[in-house]
Amino acid sequence: MLCPNxxxxxxxxxxxxxxxxxxxxxxxLPEAGSGFRGRMLSDRIGDLRLSPAVxxxxxCTVEEAIQRMRQARSGCVLVADGxxxxxxxxxxxxxxxxxxxxxxxxxxxxxxxxxxxxLALSPEDPPAHAVHCMVDYGFRHLPVxxxxxxxxxxxxxxxxxxxxxxxxVR
Amino acid sequence: xRPGIEEILKKVRIYELPQRAVSMxxxxxxxxxxxxxxxxxxxxxxxxxxxxxxVGIFTExxxxxxxALEGDPATPIGELMTRDAVTLRPDDRLAEAIAxxxxxxxxxxxxxxAKGETGLIGGRDVLRLIxxxxxxxxxxxxxxxxxxxxxxxxx
Numbered sequence: 287m288l289c290p291n292x293x294x295x296x297x298x299x300x301x302x303x304x305x306x307x308x309x310x311x312x313x314x315l316p317e318a319g320s321g322f323r324g325r326m327l328s329d330r331i332g333d334l335r336l337s338p339a340v341x342x343x344x345x346c347t348v349e350e351a352i353q354r355m356r357q358a359r360s361g362c363v364l365v366a367d368g369x370x371x372x373x374x375x376x377x378x379x380x381x382x383x384x385x386x387x388x389x390x391x392x393x394x395x396x397x398x399x400x401x402x403x404x405l406a407l408s409p410e411d412p413p414a415h416a417v418h419c420m421v422d423y424g425f426r427h428l429p430v431x432x433x434x435x436x437x438x439x440x441x442x443x444x445x446x447x448x449x450x451x452x453x454x455v456r
Numbered sequence: 457x458r459p460g461i462e463e464i465l466k467k468v469r470i471y472e473l474p475q476r477a478v479s480m481x482x483x484x485x486x487x488x489x490x491x492x493x494x495x496x497x498x499x500x501x502x503x504x505x506x507x508x509x510x511v512g513i514f515t516e517x518x519x520x521x522x523x524a525l526e527g528d529p530a531t532p533i534g535e536l537m538t539r540d541a542v543t544l545r546p547d548d549r550l551a552e553a554i555a556x557x558x559x560x561x562x563x564x565x566x567x568x569x570a571k572g573e574t575g576l577i578g579g580r581d582v583l584r585l586i587x588x589x590x591x592x593x594x595x596x597x598x599x600x601x602x603x604x605x606x607x608x609x610x611x
Contacts, residue, residue, distance in 0.1 A: 391525055446558050449582070
C-alpha cells in the first residue's frame with residue numbers, strides 16, 4: 287500500500303508509514319465510487335457525446351458506402367433496414383474485405399462485406415462496458431441502440447475524449 | 457490507497473506500453489505492397505523512412521479517404537503519405553499522448569526516439585492500459601443476459 291506522503295510501499299494494514307511515519311489507518315479502505323473508476327461504472331454511454339450514425343440501406347453499394355463515410359468523416363457505416371441494425375462496415379474492412387478480395391466497389395452490395403448482427407450497446411451501459419468490448423474484441427465502433435432506434439455509435443475516439451475531459455476538469 | 461488513473465496516466469511513459477505492430481517502408485514502396493503489409497501484419501499504419509529517418513505516415517484512414525476507389529497499386533507511397541506528422545517521444549507521458557490524440561483528432565501517433573527508432577501507439581493502447589489497471593471494473597463485468605457472447609460480430 288503506497289504512502290500518500292512519501293510513496294513508499296507499506297505492508298497492507300500498517301498503521302503508519304515505515305519510512306516517514308504518516309498515519310495510514312483507514313486509507314486502505316476500498317476506493318470510493320467518486321473516482322474515475324467509479325465514474326466509468328456509474329456514468330452512462332447515453333450521456334457521452336456519441337458519434338452520429340452514418341446509415342445505409344442493405345442494397346447500398348460499397349462505393350456509395352465509402353463515399354458516405356468520406357462525407358461524414360466517419361470510420362464506419364451502419365447498415366439498417368427500416369431502423370433495424372443489420373450490420374457494420376469499417377475502414378479496416380475496406381482493406382481486408384474489398385481490396386484484398388479485389389471486389390469492384392461499384393458492383394458489390396454492402397451486405398456482402400459487412401459484419402452482420404454486430405454487438406450493440408444500450409445508452410444505459412457504463413463506459414467501462416464499452417472499454418471492455420473495445421479491448422477484448424478489438425472493436426473500434428459500437429452502435430448504441432434503444433427501443434429499436436439507432437442513436438449513434440461510440441468509438442475509441444469518443445472514449446478517449448471522455449477520459450481526457452474527465453482528467454482535465456478534475 | 458491505490459493511485460487514481462489520473463496519476464497513472466500522468467506518470468506512465470509511452471515506452472512502458474507494449475509495442476504495437478507497425479510496418480516500415482521507404483518512399484518508393486508501391487501502394488499495392490503497402491496494402492499487403494497492412495493486411496498481413498495486422499497493422500493500421502505504415503511509417504515511411506528515408507535513410508532511417510521518419511518522413512511520413514500512411515494509415516487505414518488514408519485508404520478510406522484517398523485510395524480505396526481511385527488508388528493505383530503502382531503509385532509510390534511517398535506521393536500519398538502524410539508528411540510532417542505529429543510525433544511523440546518514448547519518454548513522453550501517456551497523458552500527453554491522450555491530449556494530442558483528442559485535441560488534434562489523431563488516432564495513431566508515431567513515436568520517435570532521440571536515436572531515431574520508431575514505433576506507433578493508438579487509442580486502443582490507452583484503453584488497454586486502463587482495462588489492465590481496473591480489471592475488476594472493466595474486464596470482469598458480468599455478462600448481459602440478452603447477448604450471446606461466444607464471439608460477437610462487430611467493427
